[in-house]
Amino acid sequence: MSATDPATIAALKDAFPELVVSEFRGQTRVVIPRTHLFSLLQKLKNEFGFDMLVDVTCVDYLQYRGAKDRFGLVYLLASTRTNQRMTVRCFVNEPDPSVPSAVPLWEGANWLEREVWDLFGIRFEGHPDLRRIVLPEEFTAHPLRKDYPLQGLGERHNFPVITRAEQ
Numbered sequence: 036m037s038a039t040d041p042a043t044i045a046a047l048k049d050a051f052p053e054l055v056v057s058e059f060r061g062q063t064r065v066v067i068p069r070t071h072l073f074s075l076l077q078k079l080k081n082e083f084g085f086d087m088l089v090d091v092t093c094v095d096y097l098q099y100r101g102a103k104d105r106f107g108l109v110y111l112l113a114s115t116r117t118n119q120r121m122t123v124r125c126f127v128n129e130p131d132p133s134v135p136s137a138v139p140l141w142e143g144a145n146w147l148e149r150e151v152w153d154l155f156g157i158r159f160e161g162h163p164d165l166r167r168i169v170l171p172e173e174f175t176a177h178p179l180r181k182d183y184p185l186q187g188l189g190e191r192h193n194f195p196v197i198t199r200a201e202q
Contacts, residue, residue, distance in 0.1 A: 039063035133158035
């Protein structure tokens with residue numbers, strides 16, 4: 036794995052003065068405010084060749100010591116041409132945990148964003164089909180949030196029972 040080119044980092048810092056950059060063991064991580072997230076992702080894809088969206092995930096920092104924001108969105112990007120990788124982070128809070136959808140940039144973001152919506156409740160504005168992908172539509176909560184009880188909320192009895200057909 037190649038570390039991100041220093042010229043790329045310098046150009047990104049010039050374009051986004053609010054960008055926070057860190058590097059650890061050859062892994063470059065950047066943090067950007069929600070208002071500039073889509074512009075940064077667009078620039079990384081179109082100008083710097085990060086043509087592969089590897090993953091989109093989320094971290095719930097509820098009751099995490101020193102955390103100012105509740106949710107941390109994480110985008111893992113790669114360049115298939117140069118083998119560079121970058122982690123992009125963006126923090127969001129309640130009552131409006133939302134960011135622009137990355138589907139216009141990477142079609143593969145479609146299912147990744149649906150999974151984050153389903154399990155964490157982060158809204159992706161402009162997503163073409165933001166609906167549950169893991170849990171049934173009747174499920175009303177987001178179970179990977181830290182305030183969701185381990186035993187659930189008693190919602191299992193509301194779901195239809197699916198039985199296997201005998202063969």
